[in-house]
Amino acid sequence: MGMGIDGLTSGLDTTAIINALIAAESRPQTLMKGKVTSDTALVTAMQALNTKFASLTTQAAALAKPGGLDMYQATSSSDAITAKLGSGAQSTSLDLSVNKLAQAHSVVSAPMTEWPATPAVMTFVKTDGSKTEVTAETGSLDDMAYAINHSAAGISAVKIASGKDAVTGATQYRLQLTAKDTGEANAFTAHQGSIADVDAGTSTKLTDAAGSAVLRTGQDAKVTLWAGTAAEQSITSASNTFAAIAPGIDITVNKLSADPVAVSVSRDAGKVTAAAKDLASAVNVILGSIFTQSTVTAGSGTDGSASAKGGLFTGESTISDAKTKLFSSVTTPVNGLSPASIGINTTKNGDLAFDADAFAAAYAKDPVATEKMLQTIASRVADTAKAISDPYDGALSQRVKGQQSVIDDLNTQIVDWDTRLTNRRASLQAVYTNLEVQLSKMQSQQSWLSAQISSFDAAASKK
Template identity: 30%
Template sequence: MSSITFGGLASGLDTNAIIDGLMKAERIPLDRITSRQSEVQAAKDGISSMSTKMANLKSAAQALSSLSGFSSYKAGSTDSSIVASVSGASSPASYTVSVQKLAREQRSYATPQASSTSALGMSGSLGITVGSGSPVSISIASTDTLTDIATKIGSSGARLSASVVYDGSQYRLQVRGLDSGAANAITFDEQGFSLGLTGTPTQKAQDAELTIDGIPMTRSTNQVGGAIPGTTLALTKENVTSEVSITSDGDALKKKVAAFVTAYNDIVNTGHTLAGFGTTKASVKELSGDSSIRSSLDKISRLVSQTVPGTTGKYTTLGSIGLGTDRDGKLKLDEAKLTAALTADPNAVTKLFVNDSNIGATGAMKAFMTAVDQIATNEKSTLKARGDALGKLSQRLDDDYAALDRRMAQIETQYRQRFSALETTVSKYNQQGAAITNMSSSGGNK
């Protein structure tokens, strides 16, 4: 807690104001350190921003570096009751899909009752087995109501649910399996009472039955995966036939390429803004003309124009398919040129992007991913080294500030001690002067 001081009581001087003025001059070096701290922090934030945008570029490149990621496909169906969707690595093809039966879960109803809340007067045990699972046993008391039994079944831990259905005049207990498929049929064992659950189910558990190009198959659910490579079929209706086609999705591929372009240009814009390259003035003084940013931009720029290893013929660089840089170093996409290349030689375009030894491709995207690691990700990467150096500089400034701040406190204490001594001396002289004056006045009155 700072102390309250009253200066100049003896001398008449405003010593507090004088000391404040002196300390303001003394603190000029401290203010300079504060200014440097702000500059260095802005630089650290700038390098961190560059690293983040480099990571975004790597993600965009990764989305185009695999054969499954680059080769985008879409699935279509001529009948809306069979919904086809691409779920993995696929290839262009068409299939005739016919659905004979849908997969269903078992539903069983008990004997109708007049009330759902009156005691049934039944007691015993109800055994329930779902498929090949372990049976569960539920104890039924004579005071149990239909609702009580439904609750006990629902909390038994078996893969089923139970509820009470009212048809307008009577109440019936419904037990429904949670899983479809013939393997999930439910069996009941009523010991000491009869609810009527052991009879024929209202809906039997059954598998989906379908054919693909005449080949019969069954599934336990209506979500059919694996039958068509990379495609999932959602079945919603029986006795229907549909033509399912898998085709190239050029729009999806272009979106991925556009995302790569955006990520690349974010790096260029950020680098130019921070360091003041091109026609832009540096927004961060500490990073003006920064060599680490310049080398980072140069590294990814060279990858755009270089020949991709393993490619031959017309399409050997990204520029040959419509990806090139403008005067500011930003990447631009000529969609018409990309579309034409995909139409003329899709395999050659694939090799430009994809890293896959099975097709003899290294791909440009792998090179971008490696470059990002060297620039921003690895322990000794360019931007990490720059960030570490700024961190050390920031720590030195913090240490210098703390040391100088302590020195300022000592200097202020010294000033106050000196002025206090001055006030003491002045006060002493004032007292002596007053005494002499009093003596003179006394002598003159005799």
């Protein structure tokens, strides 16, 4: 490429001339860039809308599936029992008496200053006969407590100060030993000595020493069903929680109760109402988003004349069709009955209004029919939303893909235009540089000819 000398000979602003020519030739590219900007904004908005439709598909399908509205609540007539729902709950009612609470086995040793035997060994024997031997590094009660706490015995140990020895005045301590888990199976007997000593019958029980005691005996929680009837039955649990005492319900006993406590599982009308409200709200979010981005707003042009500006979705037939289908999926009658009969109403703005009181009243009157209508609506919404947002063949998904292809093609053309304009600029610079060179040569020739003519004139005047 030639070196440009801006107007050195001609006096022309060749750079400005070239820039003007390039600007004129780049107008198609400028228009394409503007198209890419507007189309990208449209694709972004459509992708956001498509995400909302996909989320609605999941939400509605969950309600429409068998058991999707099996929503229950667990109640207890007394704070003696806490009821908690689990999976697979069914309507039921139980009367239970609380006879026992689960507790952890606990013993305390007699006062001592250090472990009374060497080596410092203890053996714990559980209810099932299993034995665990624990050996402390020294006769220190701290070392013995540490060894117990870090053993596999399942027992926690703590050293507790218990006054002075009456004879020596030395500070005395007791070891309190407590099973880490409640229940009869976790009760234990503590022996001073090894497993061999226990088996030989030569060990000493910790609680045989004067001043020692069994603080609590490990026991299971116990409840009685149908007390006072021929079907009376007791159930035990190692903890205070009885898992799945009935399908989908766990109970925790908190205190004794001779009087039967009524525990019941029933359908939760409040949860079903909330589910219906959430579905209507999710549909409204989509309808409102489409309405807002399809609205034409009034404005004025640069010359002051009136103008109108469309929204991103204005004129988008795919989105308009999606809005119509979604609205119809909710508002179309079910078996001749309007959704308004269960509180799902339409408004003059083209969206939905949910009447929780009307839904609750319909549910109280006929829960089966109300749930059936809600599930039918949810199924239609799920099918419609899926047909719109399915990533493979959804109408809106396909529209997004098509528009993205247009953007990609435009971007390719824009890059090609960059190359074309670069080459064109180089060509123009070469032309104008050559023009300056040629003008410079012509000026030089003109100067030479002028000099020659002047010399001829001078010679002629001397004759």
